[in-house]
Amino acid sequence: MAEFWAAVVAFYTGTFGVPVRVLTIIVVASLVRLVLQLVIRRVVNRVISGVKKRQNVEDTAALQASPVAAMRIVQRTRAFGGVLSSTVTTVVVLVSLVLIVSAIDPNATGAFSLITAALGAGLGFGAQNVVRDVLNGLFIVTEDQLGVGDVVDLGQATGVVEAVGIRVTTVRDVNGTLWYVRNGEILRVGNMSQGWARVILDLAIPYDADIDAVKERMLQTGIEMRSDGKWKRLMMEQPEIWGIESISADAIVLRLVVKTRTGAKDDVARELRARVKRTLDAMGIRVPALGVAAGGAAKVGGSDDTPVIPGVVKPQATPRPPTTGGKK
Structure with missing residues (x-):
């Protein structure tokens, strides 16, 4: 050795x-x-x-x-x-x-x-x-x-x-x-992935519209969406109407908010916009012209959403983690 x-x-x-x-x-x-x-x-x-x-x-x-x-x-x-x-x-x-x-x-x-x-x-x-x-x-x-x-x-x-x-x-x-x-x-x-996220939907409606009726129907639309099994697990709390955000000569901007899970913010926002649009159609309410409503809504601070107006180009969506093809 x-x-x-x-x-x-x-x-x-x-x-x-x-x-x-x-x-x-x-x-x-x-x-x-x-x-x-x-x-x-x-x-x-x-x-x-x-x-x-x-x-x-x-x-x-x-x-x-x-x-x-x-x-x-x-x-x-x-x-x-x-x-x-x-x-x-x-x-x-x-x-x-x-x-x-x-x-x-x-x-x-x-x-x-x-x-x-x-x-x-x-x-x-x-x-x-x-x-x-x-x-x-x-x-x-x-x-x-x-x-x-x-x-x-x-x-x-x-x-x-x-x-x-x-x-x-x-x-x-x-x-x-x-x-x-x-x-x-x-x-x-x-x-944007810690805790929770918030969908903020600003809706411009005509000045002479029944504000209380619109607020009630918007809130009801959000609550009905949360009662849907597909969306209930993604919406952490009941939607809320925060009230009037701005007033102009021809338009009033109402704000609807809902707390969501971080990865579901954009999906919830898109579905909520579609449902609110159908609710407005059912009420016979037509939103003001682009230039008029946008002028009043431009003063709204803290929102990640623009008023629901036909022809408005939405900003790019928040990126989300990939749901397929990622790490398992």
Whole structure:
């Protein structure tokens, strides 16, 4: 046995010792990275599978109708797993490089210290943005500001979060464009997937219309929609009439609101508009002309909806997490 280990030592210190040591370091580093990545992936999958099992669903998209905490666990776990995987890769690569340099030239330790000091000084100036990106990315994930699958407004881009890396967060907008946003440049996060959302429907009606009758029928239309089994699980509360939002010479703007689940806001809004339109037709009410009503409604603040007026071009819909083809 002693002869065997003596032969191994002689092999590593012989003519081909340096290449062999370098190769060994690379192989070991690759195996360590692979094992850690598998562990991280396994833990993430087990957490997600546990949440799905408790909620009795098979697809993550089905969690939209489940308690908010379950969806947040899945999204946060995926985001944290992505950041942790990137961190592991970075650490393994850096440690491997140090070991390879030491294997090539054992006397390079002193020189390497000087190089490290120089690199540290360089990080303080040239690479400070990279350090800021990394630190900000860690804070974003640990504070649960966003997660994979969230619909967010980052200022630079608005869309569905597809990945959260150690330096960059990728967001897919409603047009399908994939945006790469540096974590250090994210100064604010508007998360539209946490808690609940609200549909705000502003309706412009003629000035001489019976306001009380219209308000009653609008509210009744919303309540009837919520009693429908298809929409009941998506509308968290009964619709409310907030009253008159603005008045002009020819139009009065009424506001109807309803609290919904985050992933169902646009679907509920579209269906509610269609039902309100049919209600107005049944009442024989014609909305004012575009120019007249829009002038009064333009003063309405805080609404994500324009008055229900024929010919109005609606703004782009809020992007939603994909319901098919996504992560299971």
